[in-house]
Amino acid sequence: MKTQVVIVGAGPSGLLLGQLLGRAGIDTVILERSTREHVLGRIRAGVLERGTVRLLEEAGCADRLHREGQIHHGVELAFDNERLRLDLAALTGGAHVTVYGQTEVTRDLMEARAAAGWPTVFEAADVRIEDAATTRPRVSFEQEGVRHEVACDFVAACDGYHGVGRRSVPAEALRTFERVYPFGWLGLLADAPPAAEELVYANHPRGFALASMRSATRSRYYVQVSLDERVEDWSDDRFYRELRARLPADLAAAVTPSPSIEKSIAPLRSFVAEPMRFGRLFLAGDAAHIVPPTGAKGLNLALGDVHYLTEGFVAHYREGSDAELDAYSARALARVWKAERFSWWMTSVLHRFPDMDAFAQRMQRAEFDHLTAVPSAAVNLAENYVGLPF
Known part of the structure; x- marks a missing residue:
């Protein structure tokens, strides 16, 4: 088998890269170790930046997003019982975010790829990336007991933090940076109207809480928990009691306790691997970097990588120029x-850390008051939240 670009990983970043390259006339093969059903069953965040929506439009995969996605012109921060609404549109000159589940983004991209007839190999086991430092990289995989090999010009690793992509780069060629946070998020998904029309991030002495949603009829809530907590120890009733205790009173009263569809605990970490290129192997998304979910940047950051990679591959094949690919990592x-x-910053301001003293708590309060009193501080938060340009 031979193609121009092998993409490892059929999550949203790999699928978007395949879609954009396919529309530019560049051949791709996507290899995914899991089943299609497993990929579509992943529950992830769904706050899309303006740039992310534009990329999905360019990919021809934004029709359902525009029909079903919720446009949010603001976001709220709460400190104990005080609530501060940041008018994103007013602070950024009209920008907003769109709430549309990552699972739905993946589904739209997957269906578009299938309709175009571009190949995706699911249940590709034991993927190996070889000769990435040469001009003739190869990717092999096993399926149903048979070993297959794909010759290609480039490999794009969009296969996540635990994927083969970053592990295929020699350790001496990478420098990594990491911060592991001493807590996680316990998330609950339920078919119930959201407690608020926009996302509310809450700092409380008992810990952080987030009131979010996936649609007008599906709520997503989170509470900060210690890393030794177990999901099975949290009944729905216990979760809702803890959530309500951490939210402002009026918001807590608006929470509709409903049976959970999904419940899980996610640890928080910050991670970056540099550079994001080794020979003809390019890292994108979680393969190269992880952000705590507090700033709603994970998916958006991955798709920003895809934008830069797409520009590089298109310039290579259309213009014979590698300047964009050479600049990709930087x-x-x-x-x-x-x-x-x-x-x-968002994580530091909104969470309660195990070793926090009275001074640190006062500093968090000062950050909240600073946002309230200083317009430029609110502008800075809003511009980052809706997404920096790329």
């Missing part, structure tokens, strides 16, 4: 570190 990392800073 361009992507410049945006990655800005998103890492914002996500780290």
Whole structure:
């Protein structure tokens, strides 16, 4: 088998890259270790930046998003019982975010690829990336006991933090940066009207809480928990009691306790691998960087990488120029570190850390008061939340 670009990973970043390259006339093969059903069953965040929506439009995969997605012109922060609404549109000159589940983004991209007839190999086991440092990289995989090999010009690793992509880069060729946070998010998904029309991030002495949604009839809530907590120890009733205790009183009263569809605990970390290229192997999304979910940047940051990669591959095949590919890592990392800073800041301001003293708590309060009193501080938060340009 031979193609121009092998994409490892059929999550939203790999699928979007395949869609954009396919529309540009560039051949791709996507290899995915899981089943199609497993990929579509992943529950992930769904706050889309303006740039992400534009990329999905360019891919021809935004029709359902525009029909079903919820446009949010604001976001709220709460400190104990005080609520501060940031008018994103007013603070950024008209920008907004769109709430549309990552699972739905993946479904739209997957269906578009299938309709175009471009190949995706699911249940591709034991994927190996070889000769990435040469001009003739190869990717092999096993399926139904048979070993297959794909010759290609380039490999794009969009296969997540635990994928083969980053592991295929020699350790001495990478430098990694990491911050592991001493808590996680316990999330609950339920078919119930959201407690608020926009997302509310809450700082409370008992810990962080987030009131979010996936649609007008499906709510997504989170509470900060210690890393030694177990999902099975959290009944729905216990979760809702803890959530309500951490939200402002009026918002807590609006929460509609409903049976959970899904419940899970996600640890929080910040991680970056540099550079994001090794020979003809390019890292994108979680393969190269992780952000805590507090800033809603994970999916958006991954699709920003796809934008830069697409520009590079198109320039290579259409113009014979590798200038964009050579600049990929530096361009992507410049945006990655800005998103890492914002996500780290949001996490630091909104969560209760195990070793927090009275001084640290007062500093969190000062950050909240600063946003309330200083317009430029609110503008800075809003511009980062709706997404920095790429």
